[in-house]
Amino acid sequence: MKHFSFGKFLAHFFLLIIVFIWVIPTFGLLISSLRDKDQVALTGWWTALKHNEFNEIVRTEKSNVQFEENGVFIITGNLLKNSPTKSVINFGITSKNPKAFKAPSKVTMKNGSTFYLKKDGSYRWTSDKEFKHKKGKRIFLTVNTPPSLTLENYKEVLVFRGLGQSFINSLTVAVPSTIIPLIIGAFAAYALSWMNFYGRDLIFATIVCLLVVPLQMSLIPILTVYNQIGNFFGVSAKSYVGIWLAHTGFGLPLKIFLLRNFIKSLPHEMFEAARVDGASHYQIFMKIILPLSIPAFASIGILQFLWVWNDLLVALVFLDKMPSEIVLTSRLREMLGEFSQNWEILTTSAFVSMIVPLFVFLSLQRYFIRGLVAGSVKG
Amino acid sequence: MAPALIILLVYLIYPVSETIRLSFFDNYGREFTGVSNYVWALNDSDFRQSILNNFLWLIVVPTTCTFLGLTIATLADRVWWGVFAKTLIFMPMAISFVGASVIWKFVYEYRGAGNDQIGILNAIIVYFGGDPHAWIAIPFWNNFFLMVIMIWIQTGLAMVIFSAALRAIPEETLEAARIDGAGEVRIFFYIIIPFLSETIVVIWTTITILVLKVFDIVLAMTNGQWGTEVLANLMFDWMFRGGGDSGRGSTIALFIMLGVIPIMIWNLRRFKMEQER
Structure with a gap:
């Protein structure tokens, strides 16, 4: 190399761009094939290595799992099915306002019961009266999902x-x-x-x-x-x-x-x-x-x-x-x-x-x- | 020798003459119908569309591949990671047209405005403030989006052939030109290009033959919808549509054949020259 030449620099630069364009489509395919299928459908493959936020609707446990402690009725469980990598960012109890609260926080429901949700998805729902609901209550979550590569596909x-x-x-x-x-x-x-x-x-x-x-x-x-x-x-x-x-x-x-x-x-x-x-x-x-x-x-x-x-x-x-x-x-x-x-x-x-x-x-x-x-x- | 001759006879020579015969017969190949298949073809809108599109492909794809192939080969000669770059650009050559179609369909994937785009092309456009489009459904321009796939695959071929040819240029010639004070650009146009003229023709014809037969990409991407029909796909369609129409199918095949005849003659002449040498 005699001296720095502008032509040489351009050669590197253009070739790099061309190679990049040539490789990206195949690379995207490969990454996508290794991603979780829900993530593939919702976000671009280039976000595969980022944490993504997904909205989920889940239900609490039914009233038959409640137990009584000192006159207080309690239901506990985990909305994220104990997945260790996910975490709750926001949650809400109505479809109108699905991101009403920031986890963790304590919310008072319409019927006077208290709902406490932690970031890891575990919750504690307490009430003075006995729980009577047949179906679990709907909870709206915004979940932070880490990148996960899988051979499932x-x-x-x-x-x-x-x-x-x-x-x-x-x-x-x-x-x-x-x-x-x-x-x-x-x-x-x-x-x-x-x-x-x-x-x-x-x-x-x-x-x-x-x-x-x-x-x-x-x-x-x-x-x-x-x-x-x-x-x-x-x-x-x-x-x-x-x-x-x-x-x-x-x-x-x-x-x-x-x-x-x-x-x-x-x-x-x-x-x-x-x-x-x-x-x-x-x-x-x-x-x-x-x-x-x-x-x-x-x-x-x-x-x-x-x-x-x-x-x-x-x-x-x-x-x-x-x-x-x-x-x-x-x-x-x-x-x-x-x-x-x-x-x-x-x-x-x-x-x-x-x-x-x-x-x-x-x-x-x-x-x-x-x-x-x-x-x-x-x- | 004998088995080769028999196979060539059964699989190529007989079919060619049979296809020519069938093009003058009805859909079952039973009744002679004169040129009615040709009349049908010239009046059929799909057929005209195909001819037009094939022309478009023939103009755009070989030109772009040759141009890009030469550019990349020249650039790659000048950088230390050139071999690596060439390997990556050549890689699509190994991929099937269908596989490549899936790859690019994913690139072009469209989600309604307001949603997260999962196709990278729309994602980039949205990122810069544009509107996403369903690229392969935009008449006329979608042809070019399909051609990109063929170019993506075939540029590698042009590149390696040019690379080999570039290496064959005698170093003394280039050295002499440099001593005489010619710049790189002048050398490129006055020495390298003339030297490569035969290589250019070879690449051009190779890709032209391939493009004439383009089928998989169109079938997989659009199946000829939105004005992207080409001859090979139309022919495939007629082979099976309504139980198959061998007359019309054969007629369309003959039009593809028509495109390669000049190349065939050119090849024959080269072969003759070689024999006489």
């Missing part, structure tokens, strides 16, 4: 909202849909780069074209075919095998294209030497190409895995919406309608759907970026 969505099953379904779709095109693509790529046969260039040119064909072009005809097969054999048209093959088909051109470019970039002499020594194409492929291609496989495999994991369209078209087949993205989309106001469920579910991609991304970032860059530079 995760339990809720994974166990009771079917997200756990969807998680397994997503894996069931994604793993074979990654491996199958990789294997098929590798063989095809080898053939296209080192075997001479008639029409090779034409096939490759076709693959270059197919790279950019929107998969929307395929949906209707393939769905029709699936329906016909389903009818013919009397089975459901929507099955895991169907979607594995569909993902294979849609992902194959890019896999072939990338692997072919990679294999072609390997040194020519190696293959010729192997040929001269009498190795068959199969042997060359298994003994030379595969070991050398592991990094390329990793990149391309990660790319395909994330694509399939994050896909919604193909899953909506080729998989059923029953619990045993619905994948995470599809379930999440359903939840957006079902629980449109239950942000604790939505944020938690979204985070569950992101855990695997984020883990893959953070642990295998280098391969992921390499695959993406290669894929787009040519795609």
Whole structure:
């Protein structure tokens, strides 16, 4: 660093702002998924680490718990259910004036009884006459609630909202849909780069074209075919095998294209030497190409895995919406309608759907970026 | 090789021709109806809306992503925490469009005026004395709020590709320019930009293809309501509406295809040049 430069300062400043904007939305999601659901609904997630004030309406004990002491009738209890972290700020005995008194204080009710409420929510209600009320008296509270982070939401969505099953379904779709095109693509790529046969260039040119064909072009005809097969054999048209093959088909051109470019970039002499020594194409492929291609496989495999994991369209078209087949993205989309106001469920579910991609991304970032860059530079 | 060919044939080549055929047939694909699906499309208000919106997406998203990606890549090269910054900006790439939609729907969340806003955008606006709005329900402008999601995801891609390309610029060239007295801004516009021209095209086409197919975001955020319909979502709608209309669905798919054909031709020409080399 030669001297303080204004340009340098601006670079830090702008980058900081951009990073901030980029991270905030995800951060908010994560925080919200860890908050208590009542708090999520009422206050912004950025207040999660602050103490919040909530208004609550609670009831005192019924008259059957009263006891007599020296001619005085007494009811005691705790309006905050003995929660050690909350505390009462204000309270009131009528809905007109719910913040009439500051805790702790002693209040005289209409019937002459005395109500004494402490900050921790415990109260002592005394009267000369016997208490007769059937329902507890309503008390209006303003409660100071400390920040509380909880994993309750995760339990809720994974166990009771079917997200756990969807998680397994997503894996069931994604793993074979990654491996199958990789294997098929590798063989095809080898053939296209080192075997001479008639029409090779034409096939490759076709693959270059197919790279950019929107998969929307395929949906209707393939769905029709699936329906016909389903009818013919009397089975459901929507099955895991169907979607594995569909993902294979849609992902194959890019896999072939990338692997072919990679294999072609390997040194020519190696293959010729192997040929001269009498190795068959199969042997060359298994003994030379595969070991050398592991990094390329990793990149391309990660790319395909994330694509399939994050896909919604193909899953909506080729998989059923029953619990045993619905994948995470599809379930999440359903939840957006079902629980449109239950942000604790939505944020938690979204985070569950992101855990695997984020883990893959953070642990295998280098391969992921390499695959993406290669894929787009040519795609 | 053989299994690859069969799969390509079944899942891509046959469907493309079949989709073209179906677009001239009725809703069950049984009776030939000529161009009636196309006539329907051109007169359908949803379809026109979609075309318009897709154009809007095509103009705004690739431009913004390219611009932001280049800016961030350039800035990140100059600060010591650049790698960390890039990781954070790239992270949305790993998130699904649906997941991103949930994230941003939460950002845009609206509560009636007077209530505590739980969406951060409205909270900021209220904090500075403005009125909260239900952002995704404001016609026309809501398109931009949806585009933000795509930009948020795809800028990372543009950024890493630019980063790689920037590193490929020979240091001597830059050094020479500096010695000749060129300022950083001049260097950026006269040396770096021309050097990156091919990279810019690549990023542009990659994001353009993606944007043409934009579907998940619109489905999850608005399902095409409030004037945000796009072709891919409209097509999905027609695939299943009233038992499914394969004719109209196919016609809409063909319009998406129309958008990628120039890119396809461009790719083919590049491939040919590569072969001849």
